Amino acid sequence: MDLVFGEEFQVANYLMSIAGGHIVSRFFSSLYQLGILEQFQDDQPKHYNDIAKIVGCDPECLHSLLRFFLPYRLFNEVSLGTYTKTSTTKLFMKGGPLYSLMDCLTSDKHYMLHKNILETLRTGQNKGPEALGCKTNNFYESFSDPVWEKGFTSCMDTFNDIALPNILASVDFSPYKTIVDVGGSHGKLLRQILGKYPSIQKGINFDLPEVNKGKVNEKRLEFVSGNFFETIPRGDCIIMKTILHNWKDEDAKAILQVCSNALEDGGHLYIFDSIVDPHIINPHAIWLDISMRHIFGSKERSLEEMETLIQGKFKIHKVIKEVNMGCMVLTKI
Numbered sequence: 281m282d283l284v285f286g287e288e289f290q291v292a293n294y295l296m297s298i299a300g301g302h303i304v305s306r307f308f309s310s311l312y313q314l315g316i317l318e319q320f321q322d323d324q325p326k327h328y329n330d331i332a333k334i335v336g337c338d339p340e341c342l343h344s345l346l347r348f349f350l351p352y353r354l355f356n357e358v359s360l361g362t363y364t365k366t367s368t369t370k371l372f373m374k375g376g377p378l379y380s381l382m383d384c385l386t387s388d389k390h391y392m393l394h395k396n397i398l399e400t401l402r403t404g405q406n407k408g409p410e411a412l413g414c415k416t417n418n419f420y421e422s423f424s425d426p427v428w429e430k431g432f433t434s435c436m437d438t439f440n441d442i443a444l445p446n447i448l449a450s451v452d453f454s455p456y457k458t459i460v461d462v463g464g465s466h467g468k469l470l471r472q473i474l475g476k477y478p479s480i481q482k483g484i485n486f487d488l489p490e491v492n493k494g495k496v497n498e499k500r501l502e503f504v505s506g507n508f509f510e511t512i513p514r515g516d517c518i519i520m521k522t523i524l525h526n527w528k529d530e531d532a533k534a535i536l537q538v539c540s541n542a543l544e545d546g547g548h549l550y551i552f553d554s555i556v557d558p559h560i561i562n563p564h565a566i567w568l569d570i571s572m573r574h575i576f577g578s579k580e581r582s583l584e585e586m587e588t589l590i591q592g593k594f595k596i597h598k599v600i601k602e603v604n605m606g607c608m609v610l611t612k613i
């Protein structure tokens with residue numbers, strides 16, 4: 281068959297870069313693991329020979345690695361072999377807004393997690409936890425490794441930095457007195473809600489003991505540990521942000537039942553998860569869907585699928601379209 285040209289070639293080229301994505305990801309991982317970006321903390325230009333000496337790597341390899349990222353403006357080459365940081369370097373270096381996200385995404389463990397994705401596709405069972413050495417198919421078992429737990433939690437934290445301004449601008453939390461964030465992780469969402477609404481009496485960040493470990497209660501913000509399959513604290517507003525999409529239908533129904541028991545009459549349950557429109561191709565949502573299937577054996581759900589999940593416990597009060605990541609507000613029936 282002849283080689284393709286024009287638009288078809290561009291598509292083929294793009295697909296080839298996707299196919300080799302794991303290689304480029306390892307390039308990025310090497311930058312992180314060697315701490316290359318941090319060498320640019322000050323504003324001084326740096327020669328690759330000097331950086332290589334400090335971080336302990338082969339100078340010629342490092343030169344190629346730095347050059348690879350030049351078109352993406354991760355560095356700037358001011359003269360042959362001498363580099364400076366750019367505004368993009370600052371985003372990704374330690375202390376930058378995207379550092380934790382990239383540190384987790386490019387970590388060896390994240391790479392390992394996806395190595396056996398074919399097994400998931402073959403069986404329809406989530407094989408991701410097995411790749412991390414978990415004895416059950418519960419991904420959260422992997423949190424017994426504190427470094428991985430911290431990396432994953434910090435990554436979630438970064439997603440929040442991106443999502444929270446839009447949530448706070450689009451949702452009115454003023455009617456509530458006690459807000460429980462179920463699986464709230466770091467507590468960032470509640471901290472910001474409480475900051476915006478002095479009328480809210482209390483926020484409760486509910487999560488696993490290993491995640492809440494070391495967290496200290498703050499004014500109006502409590503950290504409560506437990507298992508959301510058993511019981512959660514009572515409130516007139518319950519939030520679950522990126523929780524249900526981590527669980528299979530049967531588990532999600534069980535969590536919803538616990539939420540229903542804990543939600544005060546007249547209160548609301550807020551579900552922040554993407555709402556899939558089966559007629560629209562959204563590459564990010566599909567990417568997330570495959571990841572959820574591999575890691576958790578779950579999926580991204582449509583409105584109709586959510587309606588089936590909540591049947592007998594809740595009804596949809598409204599969908600807040602302004603929330604980019606998706607938001608459904610439920611009332612008890």
Ligand SMILES: C[S@@+](CC[C@H](N)C(=O)[O-])C[C@H]1O[C@@H](n2cnc3c(N)ncnc32)[C@H](O)[C@@H]1O
Pocket residue numbers: 420436437440462463464465466486487488491506507508509520521522523526
């Ligand atoms: C994907 S993270 C979402 C964190 C946070 N809501 C956010 O949007 O950034 C899922 C959270 O659920 C917590 N979690 C998992 N299983 C749990 C359980 N059985 N009981 C309580 N929390 C749990 C995890 O520790 C984690 O913090």
